[in-house]
Amino acid sequence: MATLDPKIPSGPLADKWRKHKTDIKLVNPANKRKYEIIVVGAGLAGSSAASSLADMGYKVKCFVFHDSPRRAHSIAAQGGINAAKNYQNDGDSVHRLFYDTLKGGDYRAREANVHRLAEVSVNIIDQCVAQGVPFAREYGGLLANRSFGGAQVSRTFYARGQTGQQLLLGAYSALSRTVGAGLVELHTHSEMLDLVIVGGHAKGVIIRHLVTGAITRHSADAVILATGGYGNVFNLSTYARQSNATAIWRAYKRGACMANPCYTQIHPTCIPVSGDYQSKLTLMSESLRNDGRIWAPKKKEDAKKAPADIPEADRDYFLERIYPSFGNLCPRDVASRAAKRMCDEGRGVGETGLGVYLDFSDAIKRLGEAGVRERYGNLFDIYHEITAESAYQQPMRIYPAVHYTMGGLWVDYNLMSNVPGLFVLGEANFSDHGANRLGASALMQGLADGYFVIPYTIGDYLAGQKPGARPSIDSAEFKAAADGLASATKRFLDTKGKQPVSHFHKRLGKIMWDHCGMARTKEGLEAALQKLPALREEFHATVNVPGSADTLNQSLEQAGRVADFIELGELLCRDALTREESCGGHFREEYQYPDGECKRDDEKFGHVAAWEFQGEGKAPLRNTEPLNYEFTKMSVRNYK
């Protein structure tokens, strides 16, 4: 059974981080260069960690499977990044940001972690501005802010609709500087396929070069995973196509606990699926709900009619009807589930019947077309590009889609997993968002972890490791891991079955979406837990992976990732089944209030579930870490 000591510092909430920084061990500057740190992933968390640690004097190796670190999917984040700067003089504070984030997470995150996140948020903005991130500014030249969901203050910093891109390019520029200066050894096209554990500590990784197929071993004094979320377990999502869970999944199979995998976030306003060839879902910013009205036809038989042919009296503005006080601006999870219900009743619109309308005709009457264009023009353009429809002339069709995972590898306050020497940053860990993430908080967490947490906390571990005592890559552990990988690769290529990898990914996605998506039930989850092992078996027996192992082989890359997704999907369903409550992104139909809100069970489930691998074919062990709320009262989340 894994030991899950969160290592939360004692003392008042607001002093914990400051106190911890003075208490933890340091590595002296001359010794830093004797330690080698592996960073896997180069999104916001990975790039910022690699460059910061290199600047401190550590030797850093950074591995990315992309052709360049600038491709990481942090780049696609649109809205913004939160920080408690209080530049608007509207009463924001570190405490308020802490409270909003904790409450937004439906009281399933650690108080101490979230408070630290709020504290360092202000440093992130300073750091990014110093790097040249071109945030939006006011005419006086000072930084501008906008408002975001789940907050009553204006604290979101942004760079047009491309905030993630600009923050990532800032972190990429810092990484590039350290690579150019010879402080970081950058390995592109390099996918981590195994974690090597020596003497109970994470001491290296096995890498496959995606162009040459070469499998190489790399040892280090500590390993950092910053490899993002696992939303592609649903196949269709707003994630990039290559985003995958392989690094964290293989770490899990080496003993790192996977925490709260069932906490997945589903965003209500995405462009619906148009056919079974579809590879990707595109987000339409939540801001549209400020002026758009969501409706579905009242009658099933109207679902296939053109929206203009459905008279006003036959339209059901269901969010306004069911949630009169919040209307179209009700929380994400509530809006998503309501749209799903309409479609389940047969009232969904569009070719597939999986869509509802987001209508701007009232807004156009009120503001004029030019007024709407000024607010949302770029989003209407994207919508037109994808659907060839003008949302000025007819309502948008929208449907919810997966776009973030709050769960991930378990980490303590130092961001170290239960495997000593293995650190996990950004979306890959579970720590700060609880059961639901607020908008503009993902960018904040990725950069907080990389720039301002790991540079301090990694020293506490390394100070206990003898400098220069890295194991040799010829040791038995490295050899066994590399050999295991080579034979797994050979098995994929030798199977020569009937179906391409994509076929299985689609089927996996359908099982997950149908049974473990927006609304989950005991029966559905049990059905999924029957289907998934069968799918896994069929995959390994009948997958067709053409080509060879010693060249660029995209089918082979995908095969490994999908194999891991099928296994992860099973754990996700298992976690969802055992968590007999509803909270944030995890909604069990059996546990809800009459108004459809999540019904938490703090008594039984006020804890983190951290799953521990027990071997192939064996049920994983469910460990728990109690969430002790010392400073805040766990209460019913209420946005009314």
Next chain:
Amino acid sequence: MVASANSTQSISITLRVWRQAGPKAPGKFVDYQSANLNPNMSFLEMLDVVNDELTLKGEEPIAFAHDCREGICGTCSCTINGKPHGPGKGVATCQVYMRAFRDGDVITVEPFRAEAFPIIKDLVVDRSAFDRIQQAGGFITARAGSAPEANALPVPKPDADLAMDAATCIGCGACVAACKNASAMLFVAAKVGHLGLLPQGQAERDKRVLAMVSTMDAEGFGNCTNQYECSAACPKLISHDFIARMNRDYLGATVRAAFKPESMASGGGA
């Protein structure tokens, strides 16, 4: 979730694709027929479908670069019918939809071609030269923890907006592929312009432009002869005006470097 075939007029096309097994292998165009395509599918989804069909036939799928499929990561890089990123203005390959083509069309698909972008396989090219240019100077040195308060340095809004125009570059390389000289001037100018327009970027401004331009030359990119094909092909429509701005910076930096006295400072101390 299957789209019914009769609700939208499906199209059939001939795909003429560049196939090349590896960097040193000879390449050639190979024709593939693709029928019953839903015009609402994206160009890359069409390639997905063709690849699944090839896999089922026991042939190796077409290697192509892609990731975010929403026009921001800069990974996708096909030249479609002779145009980098294909028909359409201000979009990347992943934002091209099959409705841009007609039933019966022959669509020619090639990798981005440039000496500095060697072909890895089929439609995938090596753009690591761009990373090396960035590593040479595409940054402002600011160690984590050392930054001053963000609002201590106001930036005039027009400067910040113009810097943002340049900073939207996604590093795809379409500018290089579109240029008859395979010049990377627009890519380099975008970064030089972005950082040079901001007060934070002044300390390293001369050093940056000199280092980035010399690395660009060493990587084998050509020079600009003012055809502006780069801006026309750019998925973010970055203006060629930034090239003029970079040339001005480069000239000034070169002159200043020639006359700048070097400090005798050396290390050590009490």
